Amino acid sequence: MNPTNPLDNLKAPGSLLEQKTSETKVFRDPIHGYIRVEYQIVWDLINSREFQRLRRIHQLGGVSLVYHNAEHTRFSHSLGVYELCRRMITEVDSIRSILNQQEQITVLIAALLHDIGHGPYSHFFESISKISHEDLGTMIIESDQTEINQILEKAQNGLSKRVTSILKKESEPHLMSSMISSQIDADRMDFLLRDAFETGTTYGNFDLERILRTLRADQDSLFIKKSGIHSVEDYIMARYQMYFQVYQHPDSYGYELLIERFFKRLEQIENENQMMNKDLDPDKQMIDMASDLKNPLRMLHKGQIHLLDETLLNMVIRKALDFHDEILKDLAERIINRKLFKWMDQPGDQDLKIIRAELKKHNLPESIYLQEIELSTGEYLPYHEKSEPILVLDMDGSRKYLSECSAIAKALLSVQKPDSHRIYFPELILDTLIKDQTDNKNSYD
Structure with a gap:
């Protein structure tokens, strides 16, 4: 990476957004092979100190404590989302015909910066900072205190707000936002493949090449040809498995x-x-x-x-x-x-009584050493049709909801894992709990 100030690379305050690099820059990537950069502004943004910060943010937060190889970062994922958007523009004729060159470059920038607001351990950090990564990302892009903002505004006045309008789903055409955030988007497709690879699981695998080949677009959204339904079914099943086996x-x-x-x-x-x-x-x-x-x-x-x-x-x-x-x-x-901490799903009143007594015995404050949570799994279901459903282009040119064409999608809409009550507590209490449960079991024998 170039250690100099990335602002020095832009020729002049009025330099064109379309300025190319002297040669195509590449990153070797385990998911996409090569990630290609041909616009100077994209290269400068990658070299900015705020984007380099993402090298020091785990993509999956605490998951790396379970899947030991999941050490990948928001930096690599952000590059991957950029590359998928670049491929959409390059390989999907309808996208290229709808977006002019400046819109194409702007959506590439938005894809690159879509996670710029993540803090330590990614989504988890929002519970500490009390601010969403989306809101913080918007502020980073629009703040004149950041290199990112200075690069964008030096390239073209007002560019930072056009980028954030895409990320906030306020852009026209809406297609630009859909490419980055919808039910079939570059963000999800990259993180599923990348997270599956890095965790050593197979849950997140699907046929990316087939999806890209059958992908179509209009001014508002992405949709899929009917011949690509099976690849999309694999994609939503991959999401289903990854949510419950890895992310949760x-x-x-x-x-x-x-x-x-x-x-x-x-x-x-x-x-x-x-x-x-x-x-x-x-x-x-x-x-x-x-x-x-x-x-x-x-x-x-x-x-x-x-x-x-x-x-x-x-x-x-x-x-x-x-x-x-x-x-x-x-x-x-x-x-x-x-x-x-150890954990237990669906604890009984007796379990909680024992835990509280043991915490008191060891002088451990309950407010720190006992955590009760209600897990509502409905919000994590990997496919829904409440907003921005996946649309299928039928043979007669009409568009239908995916669930109308796919039995798998229709079945997933009806899936409801039961809500769960879980507790976390120190391991020193476990022996007492096991002994109590064993005694109770023996009393019934």
């Missing part, structure tokens, strides 16, 4: 829960110290770093959003090993050494 793995959630508990405990400590007017030294540096992490808008306004990464989060957690609070130190040790 309980141990992945358990790891992210530890980090959430860590910040909750830190907040408790801060509040207690403020009430007592207690000096935080020598812990102030760690407290300040954690405060920046929780406030990405403050980092953005200070021109430091490129420092919002997992390196910073891990530094905070490491420093907590020397913190004065034993509970915070315990949580930090658990995070660093993967000492996850």
